Amino acid sequence: MTHEAAAVPGLRYVADWLAPDACAALLSHIDAAEWSTRLRRRVQHYGHRYDYGRRSVAADPHGAPAPPIPEWLREHAARLVGEGVLDRAADQVIINEYQPGQGISAHVDCVPCFGPVVAAISLGSACVMDFTHPEDGTKAALPLAPGSLCAMTGPARFTWRHAIAARKSDPGAAARIPRGRRVSVTFRTMADPAAAR
Numbered sequence: 001m002t003h004e005a006a007a008v009p010g011l012r013y014v015a016d017w018l019a020p021d022a023c024a025a026l027l028s029h030i031d032a033a034e035w036s037t038r039l040r041r042r043v044q045h046y047g048h049r050y051d052y053g054r055r056s057v058a059a060d061p062h063g064a065p066a067p068p069i070p071e072w073l074r075e076h077a078a079r080l081v082g083e084g085v086l087d088r089a090a091d092q093v094i095i096n097e098y099q100p101g102q103g104i105s106a107h108v109d110c111v112p113c114f115g116p117v118v119a120a121i122s123l124g125s126a127c128v129m130d131f132t133h134p135e136d137g138t139k140a141a142l143p144l145a146p147g148s149l150c151a152m153t154g155p156a157r158f159t160w161r162h163a164i165a166a167r168k169s170d171p172g173a174a175a176r177i178p179r180g181r182r183v184s185v186t187f188r189t190m191a192d193p194a195a196a197r
């Protein structure tokens with residue numbers, strides 16, 4: 001097991017992508033917005049709603065459409081384009097909140113739904129993201145620091161699974177590192193440009 005992002009081809013990790021004051025500002029915007037409690041962890045969806053059950057971004061004719069991506073996320077989406085992380089402005093954003101003990105099961109982000117890059121900003125507590133190669137079982141653990149950017153492209157996006165274990169602490173260099181509340185902001189483009197607005 002390695003802590004090198006390079007162990008997973010196509011995985012890019014940037015520590016300190018956001019300064020602490022920018023993290024705090026972003027978190028206060030997030031907490032002023034409405035959370036969905038449909039999943040075990042709280043989420044916010046912008047631009048397009050992702051349906052976890054149907055694994056689809058097709059609008060539910062009976063559900064409310066996702067709110068548009070707010071200005072306080074657009075500035076970060078624009079920066080991701082400026083830095084060449086995304087090739088065009090994200091049109092879908094999911095914000096996830098993890099209390100200690102909460103996680104996300106191993107998955108590849110919906111391939112027919114979303115484009116070639118998923119970019120995640122971490123806020124609040126650190127945690128470890130676990131990557132697994134589905135065929136040979138190779139594993140890589142990537143610690144995600146608050147303010148960091150993790151961009152999944154290529155094999156990291158389309159082949160490897162990523163997960164966050166549902167536990168209250170993570171292995172650290174010397175001792176286990178207790179988790180606090182973590183919030184991630186994940187930017188995606190829609191795979192079908194006609195669906196993007």
Ligand SMILES: O=C(O)CCC(=O)C(=O)O
Pocket residue numbers: 094096104109120162184186
């Ligand atoms: O919390 C994260 O950093 C990742 C979330 C995630 O994998 C997802 O929303 O698809």
Ligand SMILES: [Fe+2]
Pocket residue numbers: 107108109162
């Ligand atoms: Fe994901």
